[in-house]
Amino acid sequence: MNTKEYIEQGEKYFLHTYNRYPIVFERGEGVYLYDTDGKEYLDFGAGIAVFALGYGNREYNAALEGQISKLIHTSNLFYSPSAVTAAKEICELAGMDRVFFTNSGTEAIEGAIKAARKYAYTRDGHADHEIIAMQHSFHGRSYGALSVTGNDHYREPFGQGVSNIRFAEYNDIDSVKALVTDNTCAVILETVQGEGGIYPAEESFLKELRSLCDERDILLILDEIQCGMGRTGYMFAFEKYGIKPDILTLAKALGCGIPVGAFLMTEKCALKSLVPGDHGSTYGGNPLACAAIVEVLRQFKERDIVGHVKEMAPYLAGKLEGLKEKYPFVKDVRGEGFMRAIELDFPVGEIVTGAQQEGLVLLTAGSNILRLVPPLIIEKEHIDRMVDILDKIFVSH
Numbered sequence: 001m002n003t004k005e006y007i008e009q010g011e012k013y014f015l016h017t018y019n020r021y022p023i024v025f026e027r028g029e030g031v032y033l034y035d036t037d038g039k040e041y042l043d044f045g046a047g048i049a050v051f052a053l054g055y056g057n058r059e060y061n062a063a064l065e066g067q068i069s070k071l072i073h074t075s076n077l078f079y080s081p082s083a084v085t086a087a088k089e090i091c092e093l094a095g096m097d098r099v100f101f102t103n104s105g106t107e108a109i110e111g112a113i114k115a116a117r118k119y120a121y122t123r124d125g126h127a128d129h130e131i132i133a134m135q136h137s138f139h140g141r142s143y144g145a146l147s148v149t150g151n152d153h154y155r156e157p158f159g160q161g162v163s164n165i166r167f168a169e170y171n172d173i174d175s176v177k178a179l180v181t182d183n184t185c186a187v188i189l190e191t192v193q194g195e196g197g198i199y200p201a202e203e204s205f206l207k208e209l210r211s212l213c214d215e216r217d218i219l220l221i222l223d224e225i226q227c228g229m230g231r232t233g234y235m236f237a238f239e240k241y242g243i244k245p246d247i248l249t250l251a252k253a254l255g256c257g258i259p260v261g262a263f264l265m266t267e268k269c270a271l272k273s274l275v276p277g278d279h280g281s282t283y284g285g286n287p288l289a290c291a292a293i294v295e296v297l298r299q300f301k302e303r304d305i306v307g308h309v310k311e312m313a314p315y316l317a318g319k320l321e322g323l324k325e326k327y328p329f330v331k332d333v334r335g336e337g338f339m340r341a342i343e344l345d346f347p348v349g350e351i352v353t354g355a356q357q358e359g360l361v362l363l364t365a366g367s368n369i370l371r372l373v374p375p376l377i378i379e380k381e382h383i384d385r386m387v388d389i390l391d392k393i394f395v396s397h
């Protein structure tokens with residue numbers, strides 16, 4: 001089939017939940033993607049902040065091939081070497097005590113919500129607890145995750161969802177305090193809001209939130225599904241703030257392409273939380289998924305991915321500042337590490353398709369915001385090329 005035929009067939013059979021771009025990607029190498037016509041694209045989207053270590057990664061592929069030839073799946077009724085190893089390594093890295101592996105980000109959120117409610121249920125003997133979430137947050141598309149997602153548009157057609165969710169303003173501690181009651185069991189937020197427009201938590205906000213949660217025995221759930229795994233120049237974005245969550249959710253770059261997620265918690269939380277019968281998953285953390293995690297963590301360490309992001313990020317930030325100074329329609333540039341926003345004063349749709357024509361993949365976050373979440377291995381030359389393409393498009397706009 002040729003490009004046009006793939007697109008026609010896709011449009012005929014896919015449920016229309018995405019407005020896809022008319023590009024059919026066939027393979028990738030490093031930070032480049034290639035479509036069915038052989039055209040090369042510099043990738044600043046990484047499959048939505050997933051493929052951190054680059055495409056065509058031979059060691060990653062070999063690790064998966066090795067696991068496939070041994071054992072792909074066993075169920076969680078048994079142990080497997082890769083799952084046991086992945087569990088130890090991710091817990092130690094995150095400073096957490098226990099982990100439950102899932103198949104996606106949204107499932108990690110489901111688990112986190114259940115874990116928090118169970119904790120409060122064990123403590124108080126009833127199940128009427130409330131969760132405080134943030135406006136403009138994004139936590140996923142399944143019912144529980146949707147219920148804590150602060151976007152009415154995503155929730156409205158689907159009814160009530162999980163009960164007892166309140167929404168506070170991100171980076172506004174008073175708005176959180178105003179919602180706290182004796183029944184509040186958890187506060188959930190992204191350490192850096194992703195889909196909502198790349199807004200990092202302010203230091204005073206997160207620290208005060210941590211204290212508030214400590215005082216009231218409220219669990220702090222940090223969603224680092226997008227901002228975790230080195231993206232901000234820290235292995236986990238919360239490290240920058242000198243605080244720790246009670247429950248942490250991960251996915252996206254955790255498996256670098258193999259569908260996997262996780263929620264992790266402290267022992268204090270685990271002692272009152274989920275027990276046998278409360279939660280489960282047929283696939284979650286199967287040997288293949290966990291082989292991916294183990295290999296991802298190995299490469300993060302061996303290649304010092306976090307150090308690389310930390311080193312390169314100021315260069316990227318400086319280049320984006322340059323665009324802001326040059327073009328009055330660039331309203332703001334912000335973010336951390338390799339998680340950056342360029343906010344324009346008009347919708348970015350044409351910029352994204354213009355970039356595609358020039359061989360650059362960009363993401364958006366809301367109508368006026370370009371979102372840059374490249375593979376974490378990009379070098380100066382890639383940043384230069386991305387900025388040159390944007391410059392060319394901006395000039396003619």
Ligand SMILES: *Cc1c(COP(=O)(O)O)cnc(C)c1O
Nearest residue numbers: 104105106138139140194225226
């Ligand atoms: C992507 C994302 C999710 C949902 O992950 P899925 O794997 O798509 O279910 C949840 N939270 C944040 C912050 C995300 O960026």
